[in-house]
Amino acid sequence: MVILKYFLVILFYYCDEMRNEELRKQIEALRSEVRALGDSFQSLRQDDVRTALVRQIRPVLMDMVDRDLDEDVFLAMPRSELAVLRRDISRWLEGALDAFGRENSRGGMEYLQKHPAGRVVEDLGIDQAEELMRSLEAQLVSYFNTYTNALQVGSSGVTGPGPGSAVLSPSAAEAALGPLSSSIRISILQRLSAEDDGLAALSRYLNMKKGHLQFHLKVLVDAGYISYDRKSRLYSISGRGRVALDSISNMLEALAGA
Numbered sequence: 001m002v003i004l005k006y007f008l009v010i011l012f013y014y015c016d017e018m019r020n021e022e023l024r025k026q027i028e029a030l031r032s033e034v035r036a037l038g039d040s041f042q043s044l045r046q047d048d049v050r051t052a053l054v055r056q057i058r059p060v061l062m063d064m065v066d067r068d069l070d071e072d073v074f075l076a077m078p079r080s081e082l083a084v085l086r087r088d089i090s091r092w093l094e095g096a097l098d099a100f101g102r103e104n105s106r107g108g109m110e111y112l113q114k115h116p117a118g119r120v121v122e123d124l125g126i127d128q129a130e131e132l133m134r135s136l137e138a139q140l141v142s143y144f145n146t147y148t149n150a151l152q153v154g155s156s157g158v159t160g161p162g163p164g165s166a167v168l169s170p171s172a173a174e175a176a177l178g179p180l181s182s183s184i185r186i187s188i189l190q191r192l193s194a195e196d197d198g199l200a201a202l203s204r205y206l207n208m209k210k211g212h213l214q215f216h217l218k219v220l221v222d223a224g225y226i227s228y229d230r231k232s233r234l235y236s237i238s239g240r241g242r243v244a245l246d247s248i249s250n251m252l253e254a255l256a257g258a
Contacts, residue, residue, distance in 0.1 A: 050104065050147070054097045057143055061136060065089055068132045077126075085126055089133070092120050096140055105144040106174060112137060134215040141178075142222045148175040179223035180244060184208070184216050189245045192226055192237040202235065 074082060092115060100108030117133035191197060191205055203210045217235060220226045225241035
């Protein structure tokens with residue numbers, strides 16, 4: 001468990017502080033350390049890894065909920081409504097974490113697809129909680145993807161092909177393709193492949209509300225397909241994003257001719 005705790009600490013540092021190219025470099029360094037540990041890390045059961053990870057994730061996410069619900073806009077709500085909102089958000093989070101704990105990242109992602117974050121507040125009619133739900137969903141996606149990319153190991157070591165390997169890893173494919181399974185995100189990549197753009201301009205171009213758009217932008221940033229410059233406040237497509245866009249185009253051409 002000492003080894004597991006060490007890697008969970010690293011995982012949270014990566015999730016919260018690192019982005020884009022730096023994140024990918026650090027995760028690759030983590031993979032090298034995992035390989036160096038050999039049997040001592042590989043002997044860990046993945047159920048134990050996910051259980052420990054969920055134990056760490058749960059209080060972090062609930063703290064996010066508590067901080068947001070302590071804002072004046074929510075404190076002005078009737079106590080009974082606020083209690084129902086907190087209860088339903090907690091149930092939604094527990095459902096996602098339970099699915100992840102039982103079935104790994106795929107189970108967690110399938111839960112989020114079947115139970116969209118926005119539906120929780122839509123059913124209650126509490127529009128002011130939409131941003132909180134989008135943030136929670138994006139954070140869960142980030143955790144699930146990081147688990148797949150950095151911590152998931154199998155009987156022969158870390159999943160995913162090494163450099164030059166032609167072996168297809170389903171979990172690696174899911175992590176890479178999941179953020180691209182949205183027409184909105186593909187449209188964002190196409191727009192940014194032509195020029196860098198800010199949130200307001202992208203919102204006008206896509207005819208989307210900024211809050212909704214920010215969720216999709218965060219998914220692409222976390223996956224390394226685009227980057228955000230805090231000084232210029234512009235988004236730009238990364239080299240990884242251009243490769244993804246070209247690959248999708250080639251794949252669609254190949255499928256059309258199949």
